[in-house]
Amino acid sequence: MGKLGEAGLAATAGPARTLGMEGECRASQARSWGLPAGGAGGDSPGGDAPLPGSISSSSLLQAEVLDLDEDEDDLEVFSKDASLMDMNSFSPLMPTSPLSMINQVKFEDEPDLKDLFITVDEPESHVTTIETFITYRIITKTSRGEFDSSEFEVRRRYQDFLWLKEKLEEAHPTLIIPPLPEKFIVKGMVERFNDDFIETRRKALHKFLNRIADHPTLTFNEDFKIFLTAQASEFSSHKKQGPGLLSRMGQSVRAVALSMRGVKSRPEEFMEMNNFIEIFSQKINLIDKISQRIYKEEREYLDEMKEYGPIHILWSASEEDLADTLKSVASCIDKCCKATEKRMSGFSEALLPVVHEYALYSEMLMAVMKRRDQIQAELDSKVEALTSKKADTDLLTEEIGKLEDKVECANNALKADWERWKQNMQNDIKSAFTNMAEENILYYEQFSIRSP
Amino acid sequence: MEQAAPDPERLWQPAPLEPLSHPDAGLESMVGEETKGARDEGPGDGTMTENNFSLKKIEISVSEAEKRTGRNAMNMQETYTAYLIETRSVEHNDGQSVLTDSLWRRYSEFELLRNYLLVYYPHIVVPPLPEKRAEFVWHKLSADNMDPDFVERRRIGLENFLLRVASHPILCRDKIFYLFLTQEGNWKETVNETGFQLKADSRLKALNATFRVKNPDKRFIELKHYSDELQSVISHLLRVRARVADRLYGVYKVHGNYGRVFSEWSAIEKEMGDGLQSAGHHMDVYASSIDDILEDEEHYADQLKEYLFYAEALRAVCRKHELMQYDLEMAAQDLASKKQQCEELATGTVRTFSLKGMTTKLFGQETPEQREARIKMLEEQIKEGEQQLKSKNLEGREFVRNAWADIERFKEQKNHDLKEALISYAVMQISMCKKGIQVWTNAKECFSKM
Numbered sequence: 001m002g003k004l005g006e007a008g009l010a011a012t013a014g015p016a017r018t019l020g021m022e023g024e025c026r027a028s029q030a031r032s033w034g035l036p037a038g039g040a041g042g043d044s045p046g047g048d049a050p051l052p053g054s055i056s057s058s059s060l061l062q063a064e065v066l067d068l069d070e071d072e073d074d075l076e077v078f079s080k081d082a083s084l085m086d087m088n089s090f091s092p093l094m095p096t097s098p099l100s101m102i103n104q105v106k107f108e109d110e111p112d113l114k115d116l117f118i119t120v121d122e123p124e125s126h127v128t129t130i131e132t133f134i135t136y137r138i139i140t141k142t143s144r145g146e147f148d149s150s151e152f153e154v155r156r157r158y159q160d161f162l163w164l165k166e167k168l169e170e171a172h173p174t175l176i177i178p179p180l181p182e183k184f185i186v187k188g189m190v191e192r193f194n195d196d197f198i199e200t201r202r203k204a205l206h207k208f209l210n211r212i213a214d215h216p217t218l219t220f221n222e223d224f225k226i227f228l229t230a231q232a233s234e235f236s237s238h239k240k241q242g243p244g245l246l247s248r249m250g251q252s253v254r255a256v257a258l259s260m261r262g263v264k265s266r267p268e269e270f271m272e273m274n275n276f277i278e279i280f281s282q283k284i285n286l287i288d289k290i291s292q293r294i295y296k297e298e299r300e301y302l303d304e305m306k307e308y309g310p311i312h313i314l315w316s317a318s319e320e321d322l323a324d325t326l327k328s329v330a331s332c333i334d335k336c337c338k339a340t341e342k343r344m345s346g347f348s349e350a351l352l353p354v355v356h357e358y359a360l361y362s363e364m365l366m367a368v369m370k371r372r373d374q375i376q377a378e379l380d381s382k383v384e385a386l387t388s389k390k391a392d393t394d395l396l397t398e399e400i401g402k403l404e405d406k407v408e409c410a411n412n413a414l415k416a417d418w419e420r421w422k423q424n425m426q427n428d429i430k431s432a433f434t435n436m437a438e439e440n441i442l443y444y445e446q447f448s449i450r451s452p
Numbered sequence: 453m454e455q456a457a458p459d460p461e462r463l464w465q466p467a468p469l470e471p472l473s474h475p476d477a478g479l480e481s482m483v484g485e486e487t488k489g490a491r492d493e494g495p496g497d498g499t500m501t502e503n504n505f506s507l508k509k510i511e512i513s514v515s516e517a518e519k520r521t522g523r524n525a526m527n528m529q530e531t532y533t534a535y536l537i538e539t540r541s542v543e544h545n546d547g548q549s550v551l552t553d554s555l556w557r558r559y560s561e562f563e564l565l566r567n568y569l570l571v572y573y574p575h576i577v578v579p580p581l582p583e584k585r586a587e588f589v590w591h592k593l594s595a596d597n598m599d600p601d602f603v604e605r606r607r608i609g610l611e612n613f614l615l616r617v618a619s620h621p622i623l624c625r626d627k628i629f630y631l632f633l634t635q636e637g638n639w640k641e642t643v644n645e646t647g648f649q650l651k652a653d654s655r656l657k658a659l660n661a662t663f664r665v666k667n668p669d670k671r672f673i674e675l676k677h678y679s680d681e682l683q684s685v686i687s688h689l690l691r692v693r694a695r696v697a698d699r700l701y702g703v704y705k706v707h708g709n710y711g712r713v714f715s716e717w718s719a720i721e722k723e724m725g726d727g728l729q730s731a732g733h734h735m736d737v738y739a740s741s742i743d744d745i746l747e748d749e750e751h752y753a754d755q756l757k758e759y760l761f762y763a764e765a766l767r768a769v770c771r772k773h774e775l776m777q778y779d780l781e782m783a784a785q786d787l788a789s790k791k792q793q794c795e796e797l798a799t800g801t802v803r804t805f806s807l808k809g810m811t812t813k814l815f816g817q818e819t820p821e822q823r824e825a826r827i828k829m830l831e832e833q834i835k836e837g838e839q840q841l842k843s844k845n846l847e848g849r850e851f852v853r854n855a856w857a858d859i860e861r862f863k864e865q866k867n868h869d870l871k872e873a874l875i876s877y878a879v880m881q882i883s884m885c886k887k888g889i890q891v892w893t894n895a896k897e898c899f900s901k902m
Binding site: 275276279280283284286287290293294297298300301304305307308311312314315318319321322325326329332426429430433434437438440441443444445 | 678681682685686688689692693695696698699700702703706707709710713716717719720723724727731867870871874875877878881885886888889892893895896899900902
């Protein structure tokens with residue numbers, strides 16, 4: 001992980017990191033990430049084409065140890081540069097001019113420039129008089145200036161993650177926020193806190209935070225920072241701030257009413273996007289189900305095979321001439337079992353979580369689409385109001401002006417993030433399935449080598 | 453036991469046993485044609501000289517199966533399957549085969565043949581028939597007797613049965629067997645006329661003997677245990693194998709769903725589209741490959757099943773031994789008691805209870821003349837009894853010797869066949885893996901191009 005050093009950041013000191021700021025407000029110069037020139041870290045193949053969110057980002061996320069080379073001067077330089085820009089996300093109410101926004105917004109992940117490393121581990125059960133719940137330990141290591149320290153350790157529970165997600169959605173309604181693992185267990189399990197369930201959830205939460213960290217905009221969100229760093233009391237008091245329950249409820253009612261209108265005036269490119277999302281969602285959910293089913297069938301196959309082998313041993317006890325042949329068949333079956341177990345574990349680590357995450361992502365995408373439509377609808381309703389009532393034209397015009405900005409911001413943000421998301425998706429899916437194919441090849445090779 | 457079959461028209465020389473790894477290929481039986489007059493049928497008496505024979509090969513095959521309808525014994529309509537049996541004789545020199553006989557038989561006639569063989573050759577481990585009803589099925593396999601796959605496997609099994617009988621040194625000479633292959637009409641009547649059903653030992657008698665016999669040959673006891681173990685282990689194996697097949701089928705087939713969904717998904721993707729589409733195709737190939745794989749495995753299962761049923765044939769021989777031994781013991785016991793009676797009458801002492809003794813006490817002593825008469829009768833009975841005992845003893849020993857010879861032959865056959873079956877099973881697995889490697893390598897390539 002010393003890539004940061006190798007990446008020759010000095011060479012890329014010029015381009016600053018992309019700081020996509022939108023939401024409903026300030027837009028600033030969004031520039032694409034400079035490609036690490038020449039001396040790109042060993043991992044990025046062939047320096048020409050950008051490899052945004054390349055496979056390495058997923059593998060990065062899953063790497064247990066993410067050591068930060070703190071004595072890299074390059075890093076210092078880099079963070080200082082970054083700190084010069086105002087990177088904090090901000091309250092949704094400040095207006096912004098669309099003119100400063102460049103249409104060409106590209107979000108690319110640069111693993112070489114990663115300076116925020118998060119791990120989620122050590123689930124612990126807490127029992128109180130009211131409830132039992134699990135907390136997870138979150139360790140953050142960073143070199144960023146705006147963090148008070150370079151290392152943080154906090155404990156959070158699922159509810160806290162939910163809070164974070166909601167805040168991010170509020171702040172950036174048309175960015176694709178990564179999905180959280182399900183709140184409840186879907187089916188089959190009896191205990192809520194079954195070990196497998198906890199482990200799966202832990203991995204998903206780890207993924208969730210790292211996806212945010214890798215996102216060029218979300219990574220600088222203030223709530224995110226607080227989530228990662230605040231100790232228990234500070235954190236709970238922070239959570240209590242923000243729009244109250246009633247106002248949030250009011251917002252959502254309005255939102256539902258508006259979303260219907262937004263659909264009608266959707267620009268072409270978003271129609272296409274919506275179409276994609278609908279079909280993708282269908283297909284990825286099917287693939288999720290299919291993959292789970294394959295795992296289940298393999299598990300049952302393994303169970304039967306485990307009984308199959310020993311019968312041959314039993315038989316060999318009553319035979320003389322056949323004993324050796326029978327015993328070697330039994331040992332082959334046994335090795336087959338082991339190979340199957342390995343195949344299954346590879347499957348459940350590489351493919352299942354990825355496919356499932358994207359199934360959950362598809363819900364996020366639909367929500368993003370809705371929110372975009374809502375923003376558009378707000379604008380449309382005001383425009384309608386303008387054309388029908390002639391009163392208060394000035395006020396309306398001003399409002400419309402703001403809303404137009406807002407819509408444009410939202411649309412551009414979405415577009416940019418969409419491209420980034422799609423690229424990530426493509427890479428993730430490709431590597432997940434390639435991995436699965438590889439596992440299967442290994443499995444069959446294993447088995448065939450051993451046969452008499 | 454004496455072969456009760458009347459002299460066959462042709463005497464067939466025992467054939468060298470051949471492995472039945474390809475039941476489809478007609479097995480060849482060496483047939484020796486006897487020169488007239490030089491017949492010798494004593495069991496175990498192998499004095500047939502080869503000079504007397506001009507060797508002819510015959511091939512037997514069960515080549516077709518046909519559905520038929522007819523009326524059964526109760527005059528009700530029924531559907532059954534008939535099998536075509538073709539016999540060819542092969543001229544040793546030029547290798548060409550000439551069809552000598554062909555006729556149709558149904559399963560029940562095979563059963564009749566086998567039951568007949570069981571009665572007349574109780575010292576032989578008679579080859580079993582393929583199963584009457586489909587057992588050890590996994591979900592996709594049909595349990596229906598009319599199902600074409602079942603019929604096909606039965607056809608092979610019946611052919612195998614005939615070849616086993618034809619290559620058995622003793623069974624192949626049986627006339628009823630010969631007629632089974634050559635005389636279509638009237639064969640059933642001919643079999644029934646031998647009266648074999650009457651000669652069959654009753655099940656009850658056999659059961660009784662099994663419990664009461666005191667001194668059976670130890671080897672037969674061991675053999676019975678072995679056959680019980682063999683039966684139990686093979687059934688267990690077949691059951692689990694069927695479940696494994698079921699699960700494997702599931703794994704492969706679910707992958708087929710990927711094919712469909714990938715293809716639909718590819719429609720909305722630009723860069724990933726081609727990769728997805730072609731990967732999907734490979735998933736379909738993978739899913740459909742399991743059908744052939746499992747069909748081959750069924751063949752392996754059938755080979756195991758044959759030996760499952762052979763276990764029963766082994767037990768039948770053991771039962772016969774027990775019966776004969778029990779019979780012997782009873783005869784000996786009977787003789788001993790008669791001797792004792794005689795002795796008592798002669799010496800006038802009554803040591804054991806007898807009805808005669810009782811009635812004498814009640815109704816008065818019998819006259820010396822009467823006593824003499826009885827002694828004489830007993831002495832005659834004793835003489836008869838001794839002779840019978842002697843011949844039973846001889847028969848018993850003869851039986852044990854012959855049975856054991858066949859059992860040794862069977863053991864060798866079993867070891868050879870099962871070893872081959874297990875090896876071919878392993879080969880099947882290897883080939884399945886090779887296919888797997890190929891499909892997934894192709895799929896991987898497609899995925900990596902996405």
